[in-house]
Amino acid sequence: MAGGGTHGGGAAADPVVTRYVEQDKVPWYSKPNLRTLYFLLLPTCMGVEMTSGFDSSMMNGLQGVAYWDEFFGRPRGNLLGIMSSMYSLGAICALPLVPIVNDRLGRRTAVLFGSILMIIGAALQASAINYPMFVMSRWILGLGIPFAIVAASTLIGELSYPKERAVMTSLFNASWFVGAIIAAGVTLGTFDIKSNWSWRIPSLLQAFPSLLQISFIYFIPESPRWLISKGRRDDAFEILVKYHAEGDRESEFVKAEFAQIESTLKIEQENSKHGWRELIATPGMRRRLIIASFLGLFTQWSGNGMISYYLKRILEGVGITNNRTVNQINLANTCWGFINGTVWALSVYKFKRRPMYLACTICLLCVYVGWTTSAALYTTKGSKEASHAVLAMIFLYSPAYNMGYNALTYTYLVELFPFVVRSRGITVFQWWGRAAGFFNQYVNPIGIANAGWKYYISYCVWLLFEIGFVFFMFPETAGRTLEELTFLFEPEEMKRRQQKQAENVLHEGVPGEADVPGSPRPPSVEKDNIQEIEHLESRRV
Numbered sequence: 001m002a003g004g005g006t007h008g009g010g011a012a013a014d015p016v017v018t019r020y021v022e023q024d025k026v027p028w029y030s031k032p033n034l035r036t037l038y039f040l041l042l043p044t045c046m047g048v049e050m051t052s053g054f055d056s057s058m059m060n061g062l063q064g065v066a067y068w069d070e071f072f073g074r075p076r077g078n079l080l081g082i083m084s085s086m087y088s089l090g091a092i093c094a095l096p097l098v099p100i101v102n103d104r105l106g107r108r109t110a111v112l113f114g115s116i117l118m119i120i121g122a123a124l125q126a127s128a129i130n131y132p133m134f135v136m137s138r139w140i141l142g143l144g145i146p147f148a149i150v151a152a153s154t155l156i157g158e159l160s161y162p163k164e165r166a167v168m169t170s171l172f173n174a175s176w177f178v179g180a181i182i183a184a185g186v187t188l189g190t191f192d193i194k195s196n197w198s199w200r201i202p203s204l205l206q207a208f209p210s211l212l213q214i215s216f217i218y219f220i221p222e223s224p225r226w227l228i229s230k231g232r233r234d235d236a237f238e239i240l241v242k243y244h245a246e247g248d249r250e251s252e253f254v255k256a257e258f259a260q261i262e263s264t265l266k267i268e269q270e271n272s273k274h275g276w277r278e279l280i281a282t283p284g285m286r287r288r289l290i291i292a293s294f295l296g297l298f299t300q301w302s303g304n305g306m307i308s309y310y311l312k313r314i315l316e317g318v319g320i321t322n323n324r325t326v327n328q329i330n331l332a333n334t335c336w337g338f339i340n341g342t343v344w345a346l347s348v349y350k351f352k353r354r355p356m357y358l359a360c361t362i363c364l365l366c367v368y369v370g371w372t373t374s375a376a377l378y379t380t381k382g383s384k385e386a387s388h389a390v391l392a393m394i395f396l397y398s399p400a401y402n403m404g405y406n407a408l409t410y411t412y413l414v415e416l417f418p419f420v421v422r423s424r425g426i427t428v429f430q431w432w433g434r435a436a437g438f439f440n441q442y443v444n445p446i447g448i449a450n451a452g453w454k455y456y457i458s459y460c461v462w463l464l465f466e467i468g469f470v471f472f473m474f475p476e477t478a479g480r481t482l483e484e485l486t487f488l489f490e491p492e493e494m495k496r497r498q499q500k501q502a503e504n505v506l507h508e509g510v511p512g513e514a515d516v517p518g519s520p521r522p523p524s525v526e527k528d529n530i531q532e533i534e535h536l537e538s539r540r541v
Contacts, residue, residue: 090142117144360404
């Protein structure tokens with residue numbers, strides 16, 4: 001395993017596509033087809049994380065709703081932990097099936113399937129008549145979410161124009177806050193309803209994001225990479241022409257992009273073990289697996305679960321007990337998270353991945369040390385200033401976390417894994433993340449109740465480990481296409497084979513070039529051109 005000085009990867013697999021992207025100065029909003037695609041991706045794919053955000057914020061808010069608390073017997077400790085953690089347990093149970101649906105039936109079908117499950121779960125949750133029914137409904141909600149998340153994040157990365165891919169995949173996680181804001185606002189708005197509808201209305205509205213996905217999912221195209229993997233190269237080429245070249249079938253960029261995708265998939269499939277064993281087949285794959293597994297843990301064990309699900313218990317620990325005040329703080333913090341999370345997502349193209357992750361983990365450690373110290377001072381001395389300091393740390397936590405774990409996670413995962421294992425790789429990340437979330441959601445209320453501020457020390461120690469892991473294990477992936485990143489950890493011979501096969505595809509012709517009998521063949525990316533661009537790239541490096 002490489003040390004901190006080895007950031008992964010050698011020469012780019014095929015710099016031709018990267019060069020064309022760098023030369024394209026036309027913004028996405030000036031390209032009608034691409035603009036339409038991005039707007040359609042908002043409700044269908046980016047909106048998937050709205051459900052997770054809604055769930056976290058809703059469970060936070062419901063703990064301050066008197067009718068919910070009374071209806072379910074004032075759940076605390078174990079009972080409260082089970083109610084929250086069943087969402088993650090449902091996701092864990094679904095994960096073995098996620099890559100099967102995603103890779104065999106397609107990205108869009110997987111989003112549709114997950115959305116239907118979540119609508120069923122939300123309906124049962126809103127109509128729950130007792131504690132077991134509420135718990136089971138949350139398990140069904142969790143069962144559906146990974147199908148949609150894995151497929152949607154993959155589809156965004158595989159459909160986006162290379163220049164905007166990082167921003168688009170980063171905005172995927174930012175939509176978590178949209179759902180969280182809606183839930184926080186709804187629970188605050190229904191707070192004064194003097195009936196069980198004060199909690200049934202928020203529970204029912206959790207189905208709203210999934211209804212959006214079902215309504216719009218077939219208005220967006222399928223992944224060109226998935227289509228090529230199924231032998232539908234003509235369909236894939238038409239999608240690339242429409243959205244990456246605005247209908248220009250003679251676009252040199254699209255020809256090069258298609259050739260790069262097809263040649264890379266061919267090499268991947270030739271070397272693929274066609275199963276989960278692929279993830280441990282080579283040293284490079286094993287490193288990817290380790291990074292994805294720990295990234296799943298980091299996204300849940302960095303202290304965010306405390307704020308997402310148990311803000312009320314944290315605030316009670318520093319003397320803030322009024323339920324309306326707690327819900328107002330929840331809404332304000334969620335809105336603040338959306339603002340800074342969106343800013344970070346729109347800024348990812350300006351920074352490399354490793355520095356952002358390192359800055360994220362270092363800032364999180366500083367915040368948690370301050371949080372722990374302030375909570376200790378309040379507990380031992382009853383200092384009002386310490387209580388205010390804890391509240392300040394809660395608001396400072398958001399930009400620190402969003403800098404890396406929110407803005408970069410799915411961008412990084414899509415870039416890290418080659419196509420043939422991308423669904424399985426993101427599924428592994430989801431498994432570890434959901435397992436960590438299940439542990440957190442069950443253990444956190446017990447830890448807060450029994451250890452108080454001392455429980456926060458465990459997060460400080462873990463965050464110190466995160467800094468070291470990121471420094472020594474995370475490779476740099478910024479500034480390359482997905483196909484170039486396919487061979488990030490692989491031998492140079494694999495990269496040379498990819499280049500050679502891409503040239504062959506270009507010279508043999510891409511779909512549509514022979515549509516008009518007798519017509520002269522359009523100019524392609526000639527060998528001299530390729531060598532010239534590679535020479536320029538080598539000078540830049």
